[in-house]
Amino acid sequence: MKALAASIVALALTMLAAPAMAYVVVVTTSIPMTSLSDEGQLTTAVSSAVDDVLANAIGFTPTVVTLEGVRILGDRIHLLLIVADADGEKSIEGLVPDEEQPADPAPPDGATNRLTL
DSSP: OHHHHHHHHHHHHHHHOOOOOOOEEEEEEEEESTTOOSHHHHHHHHHHHHHHHHHHTOOSOOSEEEEEEEEEETTEEEEEEEEEOHHHHHHHHHHSOGGGSOOOOOOGGGOOSOOOO
16 A cells, blocks of 8 residues: 555656756758868858758757867768757756866867857
């Protein structure tokens, strides 16, 4: 009888709990390399690709967009993006404690690790 009562209480608590809504999406997009001849065109193409993802592939209002990786395969540049809303951003920050986050390696020739769109 105690087990039945405990099960009913557990079921009631589970039904009353509302899940937190957080959105975190990993998106891969690509741009053609053939039309890029200088850094300005690359910046414009990447910005356009990110804007396209945000306008057409994401169904929520993001608060953070992170460029996590870039790969060149054939004649295309593939971009790996992480897009999150405010609650998703908190979830991402909670995944790795600050003291365990690896430091960004210094990029070659004074380039920066940050992408400004």
